[in-house]
Amino acid sequence: MRILGIGETNDLAAMYHGFVRRGHAVRVFVADPACADVFAGMLDFCDDWERELGWVREAGEDGLVLFESATRGELQDRLRREGFQVIGGSALGDRLEADREFGQQVLRDAGLKTAASHRFTDYAAATRFLREHPGRYVLKFNGADGARTRNFVSEMEDGCDVLALLSLYAARAAAGEAVDFVLMQHVEGVEVGVGAYFNGREFLQPACIDFEHKRFFPGELGELTGEMGTIVSYRGATRLFEAALAPVAPLLREGGYVGYINVNLIANADGLWPLEFTSRFGYPGFAICEALHEEPWEAIFRRMLRRDGLAIATRRDFACGIVLSVPPFPYRHGYEALSKGAPICLRDSLGASDREHLHFAEVARLDGQLVTSGATGYVGVATGVGATVESANAEALRIARGVVVPNLRYRRDIGERVARGDLVRLQSLGWYDSPLSLRMHLHPAMA
Template identity: 80%
Template sequence: MRILGVGECNDLAAMHHGFVQRGHEVRVFVEDAAYADVHGGMLDFTADWQRELGWVREAGDDGLVIFESAVKGELQDRLRRDGFHVIGGSALGDRLEADRTFGQQVLREAGLKTAASHPFTDYAAAMQFVRSHPGRYVLKFNGANSARTRNFVGEMDDGFDLLALLGLHASRQQPGEAVDFVLMEHLQGVEVGVGGYFDGQQFLQPACIDFEHKRFFPGELGELTGEMGTIVSYRGSQPLFDAVLAPLAPLLRDGGYVGYINVNLIANEAGLWPLEFTSRFGYPGYAICEALHLEPWEAIFRRMLRHDAERIATRDGFACGVVLTVPPFPYHHGYAELGKGAPICLRDSLTARDRAQLSFAEVAQVQGQLVTSGATGYIGVATGLGATVRDANAEALRIARGVVVPNLRYRRDIGERVERGDLRRLQSLGLYESAVSLAMHPSPAAQAVRQA
């Protein structure tokens, strides 16, 4: 195949590198100059992705354009109208992720409950609201590219901590600087996501269930980084899929959506409470999902574009992803002095199969040596598989210990809360199919694997 990757930060670098290793022609466009060296020496790059469209078109049905983010949906829609095969999202997907108020409206119209969410474009108005309605709120900034480290989960029941933070933001606001955010009612329960691959007509089965760990430190302390690790499974997701994703299919079909889409939720005894959309490939989510695939990405994408299959082949069990970083992640200030250019070494104990479970992100190949690159110190993700969450975590940590980089950091507790209680609570709520029920009614893919 001929594959053109388009993105801001080359977040899909590991996916593109996999294509190259499997013999496909790949060219990648990276918009943000700070990330221009990500996978340098490992991929072929282009300075103008639109200039490469003729190269893609020459490949006919073997030509593919992949978008990594949720900010160029209108371009994707236009390319599809022009006859190109495109995987990524659509203008509708961009709005679902970036405009939280719109996303919540869509979810309500799909029959789901939503937490009270209040939009603001002014810090003073938000502060007055909290004073008039004391309580715990979650501050989330709108925009698909908004910094996740700016979001905040209120801890104090009277909202005093949130008021103090809003006051700080207000004091630092520059003249003419626009702000756009929501204050969402804080909810208690199991945080869980459900995602699937939409081919423009329908979702391919099975959907996946995921448990993100967003805080920088173990015990859910520190900054909201976006993701420090995740537990993923393609088994047990049917109740969540039926309740959350299936009702969205008509909207996605009408909106021309083609790609992966995920909804993050809180589940408790009062029901399911959707929080937000991810209308793109999540990172490190796509790399962790890949560990459970029995077929390469290009095979899945061909099925999505040809509409010739309803399922993808996936493994039983769980995958654990552990994010590997160096200072100053999750920030970028001071990276040149603290972490950039550091050598990345792999222990001899890692086999070829082990190394395949490392999905590198901000790295480059310089004179035969793998080094840190990019802008934040996000090295990549170590993945592990297991019949249980604990086994998957142990395997991921074994792989992570095989990576040697100065000042390497990662969390060791990815999945502990899932193993300790989240899965059981979801099962008690009727939102997760237990291993027993799955064994009684195995998926077609699982049956095929067992027969083989």
């Protein structure tokens, strides 16, 4: 195949590299100059993706344009109209993720309950609202490319903590700075995601269930990073899929969506409460899902584009993914001085098959040495697969321990809360439809 990858920060670098290792031709466009060196020495890059379209078209059915973000949907729609095969999303997908109010309305129309959500475009209005309606809220900024570290989950019952944070944001805002965010009523329960691949007409099966761990430190402490690790399975998601994703298939079909889509939810005794759409590949979600695939990405993509089948061959196990990072992740400030260019070494204990479970992200090859690159210190993700959450976690940790980088950090408790109660509770609520396989004997430091 000939694959043209288009994105901002080269988030799909590990996927592209897999294509190259399996004999496919790949060219990558990276819009963010700070990430121009991600996978340098390991991939072929272009500085003008439009000049590469002829190269893609010459390959016919073996030509593919692959998008990694939910910010170029109109471009994807245009390329499809021009006859190109495109996987990623669509303009509709961009709106589902970036415009949280719209995404919530779509899910209400699908029959789900939604928590009260209020949109604001200035801090003063939000401050007045909180003073008049005190309570726990979740602050989320609109826009698919917004910094996740600015989002905030209130801990105080009267919302005084989010009120104080908004005052800080307002004081530091530049003159004329545009803001767009929502305050969503806080809902207690099990946080869970369900995702699947849509081929423009139908969903491929099986769907996957996931449990993200978004905070930086073990025990769900620290800033919201986007994701520090996740438990994934392709078994047990049927009821969640039928409730949250299947009803939006007609809308996705009408909107020309082709790619992966996920809905994050809270499940409790009152039902399912959708939080947000992810209308693109998840990071590190794609790598963790890959650990469970029994066929390569190109086989799945061909099936999506040709619409000649709806089944994906997957393992029946759990997969655990652990994000590996160096300072100042999840921020950009100070990366050049702190960690950029640091050597990455692999222990001899990692065999060739083990290294298949390392999905590097912000790295480059310089004079034969693997080093950190990019903009934030997101080194990559270590994955492990097992019949239980415990064994998947143990395998991922074994892989992670084989990576040596100065000041490397990662969480060791990915899956702990899933094994301690989330899956059991989800099944008791009627939303998990697979036999439980949960054991997690915790390291003393985690207990």
